[in-house]
Amino acid sequence: DARVTQTPRHKVTEMGQEVTMRCQPILGHNTVFWYRQTMMQGLELLAYFRNRAPLDDSGMPKDRFSAEMPDATLATLKIQPSEPRDSAVYFCASGLVEAQLGTGELFFGEGSRLTVL
Amino acid sequence: GQQLNQSPQSMFIQEGEDVSMNCTSSSIFNTWLWYKQDPGEGPVLLIALYKAGELTSNGRLTAQFGITRKDSFLNISASIPSDVGIYFCAGQRRNTPLVFGKGTRLSVIA
Numbered sequence: 001d002a003r004v005t006q007t008p009r010h011k012v013t014e015m016g017q018e019v020t021m022r023c024q025p026i027l028g029h030n031t032v033f034w035y036r037q038t039m040m041q042g043l044e045l046l047a048y049f050r051n052r053a054p055l056d057d058s059g060m061p062k063d064r065f066s067a068e069m070p071d072a073t074l075a076t077l078k079i080q081p082s083e084p085r086d087s088a089v090y091f092c093a094s095g096l097v098e099a100q101l102g103t104g105e106l107f108f109g110e111g112s113r114l115t116v117l
Numbered sequence: 118g119q120q121l122n123q124s125p126q127s128m129f130i131q132e133g134e135d136v137s138m139n140c141t142s143s144s145i146f147n148t149w150l151w152y153k154q155d156p157g158e159g160p161v162l163l164i165a166l167y168k169a170g171e172l173t174s175n176g177r178l179t180a181q182f183g184i185t186r187k188d189s190f191l192n193i194s195a196s197i198p199s200d201v202g203i204y205f206c207a208g209q210r211r212n213t214p215l216v217f218g219k220g221t222r223l224s225v226i227a
Binding site for chain 1: 147148150152157158159160161162165167205207209210211212214215217218219220
């Protein structure tokens with residue numbers, strides 16, 4: 001049963017600490033997304049990759065957030081230093097975007113719930 | 118940026134009732150997707166629509182891709198308690214990421 005796997009599921013940390021969230025996309029998917037979900041803002045796109053190349057990270061605060069895809073089986077989202085306002089659920093999602101159609105169904109992981117004290 | 122207006126924001130219905138929710142946009146989309154999110158879980162894809170006018174069913178769920186390509190609706194027939202959750206619409210244009218609505222929170226009263 002193919003699924004997107006995220007770790008950790010829950011993280012509580014203190015302000016100023018570094019946080020790294022990891023995602024294993026579904027094998028064969030060529031596009032990986034990072035979303036942040038809060039009650040106020042809903043699902044916000046932070047960054048996404050196509051064939052491991054970053055396509056758009058304009059949704060991320062550049063001074064503290066970074067997203068990478070070191071290989072096809074791993075995507076990471078790092079926050080350094082973390083702040084209380086970063087508290088949210090962070091979702092990774094992957095999909096297979098067909099070149100001709102330019103769109104594709106997106107499959108989400110279970111999320112990483114981050115609390116920054 | 119692109120905005121999707123999803124309504125209603127929340128619904129309280131009796132078990133057995135039908136439910137209807139919709140999403141509108143000022144922009145044209147090539148794809149409409151509907152997701153459901155249970156508490157503590159990630160959104161799960163329910164239905165994907167790829168053509169204007171397309172009507173697709175998945176069990177008790179039916180979704181349509183509006184003819185103008187600027188809207189979509191989702192219907193749930195004969196609701197049951199496990200239908201409780203947040204339903205999200207999402208639109209996508211070619212080679213751009215999905216844009217999500219704010220969600221419709223559904224509560225089912227047994």
